[in-house]
């Protein structure tokens with residue numbers, strides 16, 4: 001009996017394992033609510049990624065050909081829809097920016113995003129990409145409520161528009177007056193509505209989650225068949241038992 005228990009336990013713990021977010025900030029994170037099996041969302045997210053992020057961030061652990069395979073796209077589709085850099089389908093998602101230039105322009109190295117979803121968690125990413133706000137004291141004119149004094153410009157501002165923080169006063173444990181950001185107010189409209197922008201960011205985060213663990217997509221698909229098989233087996237075993245015991249009762 002014991003080994004069977006262990007197998008069942010392992011099967012289920014895999015399904016219910018949750019991603020743990022390592023935010024490292026006190027700000028409340030909004031739930032990303034992504035559906036990793038949603039290949040259309042991953043595709044839309046991949047398009048956003050190559051258009052808005054790949055100028056600066058690489059994803060060196062991912063090849064375009066793997067995306068084609070996982071998402072059921074032809075090599076031609078990948079070339080025309082996802083390759084913006086002159087790369088070949090078999091290449092990894094490299095970036096053209098030179099690290100030294102990046103340091104000079106942004107004051108920091110630009111991280112590769114291959115496993116960022118595992119490092120930060122999807123909720124952090126979802127919140128981060130929606131929390132840039134105007135701050136004229138910063139080099140790019142923006143700051144971020146989950147990444148204080150961030151070195152990245154708000155590259156999606158045309159889509160989201162520009163927002164300012166709504167501050168809330170409170171008294172901390174030592175009795176000193178303090179302020180926190182309790183929300184945002186849009187002062188300049190973007191090309192997308194707030195709901196559309198949130199949906200676009202959710203797609204992008206779905207892509208980043210896939211990027212961090214591409215094998216999971218296949219595991220999820222396989223897992224459904226395994227469960228279905230087990231359910232079928234249960235019914236068969238039950239019927240067999242009834243058949244065996246029929247004459248005895």
Ligand code: HEC
Pocket residue numbers: 048049052053054055056057106108109110111116120125128129149150151152153155156204
């Ligand atoms: C113009 C260059 C540029 C573009 C385009 C850009 N980023 Fe960044 N990004 C940066 C820089 C620079 C940093 C490092 C910020 C720092 O350390 O202060 C950064 C940091 C980040 C981080 C935080 C990494 C960490 O340390 O945890 C994430 C996540 C991120 N970018 C996601 C994105 C996404 C998603 C896009 C596309 C929508 C994007 N970036 C587009 C320059 C860019």
